Amino acid sequence: MxxxxxxxxxxxxxxxxxxxxxxxxxxxxxPDVNEDYLIIRKKxxxxxxxxxxxxxxxxxxxxxxxxxxxxxxxxxxxxxxxxNIRVASNDEFWYYLSLKVAPDLVxxxxxxxxxxxxxxxxxxxxxxxxxxxxxxSWQGDLESTKKLLLEDRFNTDTILNLAERPGRNGxxxxxxxxxxxxxxTLNDVQLEKAxxxxxxxxxxxxxxMHLHTAKSIVLEPLLYDGGxxxxxxxxFKDAQIEM
Amino acid sequence: xxxxxxxxxxxxxxxxxxxxEIYEIKFKYHYHGETRKLQKDFLEDNTFQLIDNYGMWNPSxxxxxxxxxxxxxxxxxxxxxxxxxxxxxxIGIGIRWTSSQSRQRGIxxxxxxxxxxxxxxxxxxxxxxxxxxxxxxxxxxxxxxEKAGSPSxxxxxxxxxxxxxxxxxxxxxxxxxxDGMGSMFPIYEKEMPNKPLWNVVCDWDxxxxxxxxxxxxINFNTAHKNYCYINSLDTEHYNPQVVVEIMTQAIFSIMSTxxxxxxxxxxxxxxxxxxxxxxxxxxNYMINSLGLSVxxxxxxxxxxxxxxEGKFLS
Numbered sequence: 001m002x003x004x005x006x007x008x009x010x011x012x013x014x015x016x017x018x019x020x021x022x023x024x025x026x027x028x029x030x031p032d033v034n035e036d037y038l039i040i041r042k043k044x045x046x047x048x049x050x051x052x053x054x055x056x057x058x059x060x061x062x063x064x065x066x067x068x069x070x071x072x073x074x075x076x077x078x079x080x081x082x083x084n085i086r087v088a089s090n091d092e093f094w095y096y097l098s099l100k101v102a103p104d105l106v107x108x109x110x111x112x113x114x115x116x117x118x119x120x121x122x123x124x125x126x127x128x129x130x131x132x133x134x135x136x137s138w139q140g141d142l143e144s145t146k147k148l149l150l151e152d153r154f155n156t157d158t159i160l161n162l163a164e165r166p167g168r169n170g171x172x173x174x175x176x177x178x179x180x181x182x183x184x185t186l187n188d189v190q191l192e193k194a195x196x197x198x199x200x201x202x203x204x205x206x207x208x209m210h211l212h213t214a215k216s217i218v219l220e221p222l223l224y225d226g227g228x229x230x231x232x233x234x235x236f237k238d239a240q241i242e243m
Numbered sequence: 244x245x246x247x248x249x250x251x252x253x254x255x256x257x258x259x260x261x262x263x264e265i266y267e268i269k270f271k272y273h274y275h276g277e278t279r280k281l282q283k284d285f286l287e288d289n290t291f292q293l294i295d296n297y298g299m300w301n302p303s304x305x306x307x308x309x310x311x312x313x314x315x316x317x318x319x320x321x322x323x324x325x326x327x328x329x330x331x332x333x334i335g336i337g338i339r340w341t342s343s344q345s346r347q348r349g350i351x352x353x354x355x356x357x358x359x360x361x362x363x364x365x366x367x368x369x370x371x372x373x374x375x376x377x378x379x380x381x382x383x384x385x386x387x388x389e390k391a392g393s394p395s396x397x398x399x400x401x402x403x404x405x406x407x408x409x410x411x412x413x414x415x416x417x418x419x420x421x422d423g424m425g426s427m428f429p430i431y432e433k434e435m436p437n438k439p440l441w442n443v444v445c446d447w448d449x450x451x452x453x454x455x456x457x458x459x460x461i462n463f464n465t466a467h468k469n470y471c472y473i474n475s476l477d478t479e480h481y482n483p484q485v486v487v488e489i490m491t492q493a494i495f496s497i498m499s500t501x502x503x504x505x506x507x508x509x510x511x512x513x514x515x516x517x518x519x520x521x522x523x524x525x526x527n528y529m530i531n532s533l534g535l536s537v538x539x540x541x542x543x544x545x546x547x548x549x550x551x552e553g554k555f556l557s
Contacts, residue, residue, distance in 0.1 A: 007452045007518060084374030086303055089346045092454075132346070169341035169381070170348030218248075218407060222350045223335060223387050225405035 001036055001082050005092035006099060011119035014099040022112045027104045037101050040080075044102045047072035063156045065109075067149045070130035075142055077131060088135070094128035095119040102127075123164045133163040136176040148184045153191060157202040161209045167216075175221050178232040179208060186243070194241045207239050250402035251327050253386055253410025260320050262362070265384070265415050266312040272305045273370075275476050281307075290379075290418040296483075296555050297475045298490060301429045301456070302421045307371045309338075313353060313384070316362030321386075323358070324397045327409045332392030332401075333357050334409070338367060339385050344378025344422075355389050378422050384415035422456055422520050429460040440467045443493040445500045450507050450522035458522060461493050487555050491548045498526060498543065512537075 006014060014031070021029055033041065051068035055061055077083050087093050098106050098118045106126050110117045116124045123129070139145045148154075162176060183205060186194070194204045212235055215221070224231035236243050270281040270293055281293040281300060293300070293307075300307075313336070321327055321334055328334050338351040354365040388407045392398075402409050443461050447453040463473055471480035473489065501522065502508045510516075511523035518524060529535065533550040536542040 002457070005454065005457055007454075009452060010449070082303070082374075084303070085345070085347070086374040086377045089344060089377045166343065166346050167348070168343055170343055171346050173347060219404060220337075220339065220350060220385070220387055220406045220408060223337065223389065223406040225390065231406070 001080060003082065003087050003090075003093050004037070004096045004100075005090060006095040006119075007092055008095070008119065011092075011095040011099055014095075015115055015118055015120075018099055018103045018107075018118075019112050022103075022107060027107060030102075030104060031100045033100055040097075041101050043076055044073070044105055047076070048102075048105050048108070059152075060155055063154065063159070064150065066130060066133070066156070066159065067146065067154075070134045071142055071146045071149075073127060073130050074134040085135075088128075088131055091122040091125070091128070094122075094125045097127050098125055123166060129159060129163050132166075133159050136162055136171070136173060137180045138177055139181060148180065151184050153184070153186075153205075155202065158205055161206050165209070167213070172216070172221055174228050175212070175231060178228050179212065179235065182232050182236060182243070183208065186241070190242045194239070197240065204239075204241070208235060208241075211235055211238055248402075250400060250407075250409070252402075253321075253327055253412075257320065257327070257410070258412055258414075260317055262314065262316040263412060264314040265412075266314070266364075268309065268311040268382075268417070270419075271308045271310070272300050273308070274299065274305065277476065278308075286420060289416060290420055292420045298486060299430055299475065302376055303374050303429070304431075306373045307376070308368060309351070309371075309382075310366070310368035312364050312366045314362070314364050318356050318360045318362055319358055321356065327386070327401065328388055329392040329394040329398040329401050329403060330358055332388060332403060333390035335387050335389035336365070337385055337387065338369070338415075339383045340380055341383075342376060342378060342380040345376045345380065347375070353384075376421055378420075380419045380421065382415070382417055382419065384412040386410040386412075422454070429456065430463060431460060432463045432465050434466045435462070435464045436466045438464050438467070440464050440469055440473070441489050441493075443496050445497055445522075447522050450501055450526075451510060451516065451524075452518045452521050454518075454520050455522045455525040456520065459497055461489070483556060484552075487551050488548075490555075491544070491551050494529065494547055494551075495540075495544050497522075498537070499540070501526060 018031065021031065030041070047069055051065050051072065054068050055065050077088075095118070103112075103118065106114070106118055109126055117126045119125060134145060134149075137145055137149055139148055162180070191204070198204055198207050212221070215235065215238070221231040222228070224234065226233065233243065270283070271278050272281065272295075273279075274297075279295065279297060279300070281295050283291040284294045285291045299305070319326075322332070323330050334356045336353040336356070338353065339348070340351070341348040351367055351369040353367040386409050388402055388405050388409060391403045391405055394401060394403055441461060441463050443459070445459055447458040464470060465474075471477045472482045472485045475481050475486075501511060507523065511527050512530075514524075514527045517527065530537060533554075534546070535550065536546040
């Protein structure tokens, strides 16, 4: 299928149009889209509702909801004919999805004034962030990826540090996946030690990502001795995290 | 970000000493078992887009192969106290590609060198998948430490951590622009029984901002009895003149559609405030780069045919 896009200037107008529509109809009326996108809208709404049900009793409500929604969104979009990483890296595709197809869902997750999650900050557009978070955490299949991401140590701060900070010259996708895997499989004792040393639940992952950024300025992670695995091991060593 | 290295790196002088030479960098794609070469169309000094003489290639639906060769000699110059790596280390040469718009980056390994190796030509090639890349991709030729060595006392100042970049050959660096201007004119092959041989679709709302590559495309009808003349795989019947004629008519039709709105047409001609890669931007680029006459329809059609025949059939 042909994926529709919305450039920034049109996205800005669409944001205002959606706010007006929301004010008048409280989310009952949505922008006009063609039949292909009506199907996508229906699917996204279904995923949103399912993710809400799965959330019952969850400790980290928003994060677990995002993972559940993200996994479904990722699987579904990837199944659409013609969807690929080229489409996924097009900000304007996500603006269209957020503002024309399912602005009601973005509004429910945030609110109708959170422009940055609709279009204003490209790395914060909710649907895009969810897709990229799953993509950069991918562990070979959907179940393993979801299982990893639902580990207690991951939270909305992980999303921010992984998916909302794409490198200025592109992302080392396989390295991000290996960092997620290694961090996700540290045992509780190792993790607790690291946490008490750097002070704080979120600081360990943040430290790793900062080190990765700093280290990749002087050396090429993909050319490291021992390959991707060797590089990630060295990163944990530099951060003085036991493995 | 500028990096100050505390170890020696390759200089212009060293590149000269090792006689580093770059052969032509080629771009190709694979189409039903056939390998087709793409032409470079320079937009700036080191930035170019790709043109397919068959008019079929686009980065969404086709793969892209980069290949080339480098030549170097006097490899021993790179090792030891006055070189950039210690005597028993290994140096790697690779092509680093980076693209913030594709949110990806990677390395294409070219060769690994040890002291005592002979010089010569070293070839590389790499295939990007269809639908993998977007926007601009920068390519750099880098030298790096591939395997650490055991430095002797007079080699302690040399870089020795694997992965460390010890030099970038700036003469090689270039940017491939995939979503620039004329690089993409998607042609889709569709089975459309009882329909004409081809049609062009102009689906834009705002030509000054809607991407040309997303909103304009041509359909070739595979069910048509004369499809064999535009099917580039049919070597017996394929006639590039027919394809050029279709391209001429298609571009004429796109320009005529834009001209239906006088305000948008004039805005395109003035060329101010057009989004890069938009319908109006690409048409403005075509008019100027091909030197088209747009005064009358007859002038436009004639100059289009003349330029496209010159570009693709000569």
